[in-house]
Amino acid sequence: MADILQKMASSLYAGEDEEVAELVQQALDQGMSPAEILSSGLIAGMDEVGKDFKAGDLFVPEVLVAARAMSAGMGVLRPLLAAGEVPSAGKYVIGTVKGDLHDIGKNLVKMMLEGAGFETVDLGTDVEPAAFVDAVREHRPNFVGMSALLTTTMVNMKTTIEALEEAGLREGIKIMVGGAPVTDPFAREIGADAYAPDAASAVDVARSLR
Amino acid sequence: MISSSYVAQVTPGMRVLSDEQKVQVHQATLELLRRTGVRVVVPDVRDLLAKAGCWVDGDRVRIPAHLVEWAIRTAPHGVSLCDRNGNPAMFLEGRKGYYGTGSDTPYVLDAYTGERRQAVLADVANVARLVDALPHIDFIMCMGIASDVTESISDLRHFEAMVSNTVKPIIYTAWSRQNLEDIVAMAEAVAGGAEPLRRSPFCALYSEPISPLTHAKESCEKLLYIAAKGLPVVYTPGMMIGGSAPVTVAGALVQANAEQLSGLLICQLIREGTPVVCGGGILFMDMAKGLISYAAPEFMLATVALQEMCHFYALPSFSFAGCSDAKMFDQQAAAEGALWVLLTALSGGNLIHDVGYIESGLTASYEMLVSMDEIAGLVKRLMQGVEITEETLALDVIDHVGPGGHFLEEKHTLRHFRDNWFPKLLDRRNLPEWEAKGRLTLGDRAAARAREILESHEPPLLDEAVADRLASIVQRAEERVRQAENQSSG
Numbered sequence: 001m002a003d004i005l006q007k008m009a010s011s012l013y014a015g016e017d018e019e020v021a022e023l024v025q026q027a028l029d030q031g032m033s034p035a036e037i038l039s040s041g042l043i044a045g046m047d048e049v050g051k052d053f054k055a056g057d058l059f060v061p062e063v064l065v066a067a068r069a070m071s072a073g074m075g076v077l078r079p080l081l082a083a084g085e086v087p088s089a090g091k092y093v094i095g096t097v098k099g100d101l102h103d104i105g106k107n108l109v110k111m112m113l114e115g116a117g118f119e120t121v122d123l124g125t126d127v128e129p130a131a132f133v134d135a136v137r138e139h140r141p142n143f144v145g146m147s148a149l150l151t152t153t154m155v156n157m158k159t160t161i162e163a164l165e166e167a168g169l170r171e172g173i174k175i176m177v178g179g180a181p182v183t184d185p186f187a188r189e190i191g192a193d194a195y196a197p198d199a200a201s202a203v204d205v206a207r208s209l210r
Numbered sequence: 211m212i213s214s215s216y217v218a219q220v221t222p223g224m225r226v227l228s229d230e231q232k233v234q235v236h237q238a239t240l241e242l243l244r245r246t247g248v249r250v251v252v253p254d255v256r257d258l259l260a261k262a263g264c265w266v267d268g269d270r271v272r273i274p275a276h277l278v279e280w281a282i283r284t285a286p287h288g289v290s291l292c293d294r295n296g297n298p299a300m301f302l303e304g305r306k307g308y309y310g311t312g313s314d315t316p317y318v319l320d321a322y323t324g325e326r327r328q329a330v331l332a333d334v335a336n337v338a339r340l341v342d343a344l345p346h347i348d349f350i351m352c353m354g355i356a357s358d359v360t361e362s363i364s365d366l367r368h369f370e371a372m373v374s375n376t377v378k379p380i381i382y383t384a385w386s387r388q389n390l391e392d393i394v395a396m397a398e399a400v401a402g403g404a405e406p407l408r409r410s411p412f413c414a415l416y417s418e419p420i421s422p423l424t425h426a427k428e429s430c431e432k433l434l435y436i437a438a439k440g441l442p443v444v445y446t447p448g449m450m451i452g453g454s455a456p457v458t459v460a461g462a463l464v465q466a467n468a469e470q471l472s473g474l475l476i477c478q479l480i481r482e483g484t485p486v487v488c489g490g491g492i493l494f495m496d497m498a499k500g501l502i503s504y505a506a507p508e509f510m511l512a513t514v515a516l517q518e519m520c521h522f523y524a525l526p527s528f529s530f531a532g533c534s535d536a537k538m539f540d541q542q543a544a545a546e547g548a549l550w551v552l553l554t555a556l557s558g559g560n561l562i563h564d565v566g567y568i569e570s571g572l573t574a575s576y577e578m579l580v581s582m583d584e585i586a587g588l589v590k591r592l593m594q595g596v597e598i599t600e601e602t603l604a605l606d607v608i609d610h611v612g613p614g615g616h617f618l619e620e621k622h623t624l625r626h627f628r629d630n631w632f633p634k635l636l637d638r639r640n641l642p643e644w645e646a647k648g649r650l651t652l653g654d655r656a657a658a659r660a661r662e663i664l665e666s667h668e669p670p671l672l673d674e675a676v677a678d679r680l681a682s683i684v685q686r687a688e689e690r691v692r693q694a695e696n697q698s699s700g
Contacts, residue, residue: 056498059497059498060497060498060499060500061452061457061497101420101426104450104453104454104495104500105500108500151316151355151357151361152355152361152362152364152385155361180502180572181316181572198499198500198501199499199500200499200500
């Protein structure tokens, strides 16, 4: 029994998404509980990934394919997990602000968050403040993350926060900002809860805000 | 004396691609454009491409080989930029290289305190003034995004500040088509009219596609305007190896080539003979954090290869030098910057920018700019190569001095010792003198030199009538912004 979980964790580490999905199904067929598969197979694998990435032994593409393998495994498990059993580090609405089309950084953050067990709602790029407001109303997230690469669009982070305040939605969420020209002082100045300098630390910052 | 079929290597060079490999890259590019194509967001531009014979499917445009080759044949092989007075200044052709600064850094290291702070309009003016005085920097790009002016028209402010503080050619950016029209109006005021500006342009627009393979809305709108005006444009990609481009250098090279050539085609279709500078940035995504690097060897290699493709097509090229990932002007900055300056000189880039960029393009450093100017001086001397003549072989002199003699007082030495390079910033003195002068580092001396220039150099002023005209164009734009704000809040 333990063998298959170990195999699952290694496959996940190696980013073998099809294999992970198959092994999850096999484990289920063998009678293992979804909760156990989740914690001792999938999460165990992702923990190793996180550890090695922090140590500089694993790199961004490897983390991303491992997260994709985790997703594949979760795809099989999710319908079977009871409501309370689905682990969620939190629900995260993310987007690049109005006027800005840059998305690689935002996508990296999103994929890292998903790998870490966050549920994400990706609004895309060039997102109006009103669209952020609508998304918060609809999805009731714990976090809102905004990305900008241009100094000319950074200002829309402030207008988005103001829009959320006006809509009475600011209180229940934690707001994070990031992007090359963004800084910690800027984040504090506009009333965000936190700033992260890169995708990897975004996950840690989100965790610390919970 | 006769010496037939004599071939001299006059200047040093380098190559990374063989002739056959360049053909290979070219053919791979044609296949990419045929098979994958590019995304063109603006319908007017798509229509031009369709009418010319491209295959259009929604916003995806696939380009047949003959059109690419037509564009290469049709575009001018060289772009000449003049100075503010209309005198010839840069010949962007062949392997003639000119160094210049970079554009739009949000931050600057203060020239006096060393503090990293947001750039202000005074920095844009100061960098222009510094560039005006530096002997080996030939053009200006606004190294600073002014944070103390109306944001939506800061590009107009940058242009005004640059053109007021240097006579050297300007490569400018524009936030929108409307702003571009204003900037061109300013340029025409300086040149004395639309026709003089077109004949003797002292400035060129810088714009980019979005990688991978997308000609976006703002870019297309600007190209439609600038190309129709017959004014020069630098339209080059800025991709990240591994992120917005394939992780292998060759793959990124082919993608960059496809982006530059499809951009070239668009320009030539808008107006045949539009002066376009190709080349550009195949930068690097560092996989440890997903951050961009301005000095990775892969970036350097890919840039050199792209210059070689530009030469292959006989098109002017945009390149890089004097830039670094370091957060201040430290040993890393000097090493990375200098490697770049040499590499780009050897690989024959024409319009070589970003000199003075540190922190991967986020911050402008006065010390970096001044130090790299010095390195450019050294490199220029190196690039003169070895001249072999009877005079330089000096056999008569050697015989005259004889074994055990010395050359210091020879007429030959006196005639030629000034051909060798004299540093102004790099220090060759001995230890006691260095200690007596305060044990200064290159950074210390560069900072002092920057301050000295800023405090003493006065570039020629713009004609008052012209300066007034520029100010009124800016005012008109400010008014437009104010009205738009009132309307939206009203």
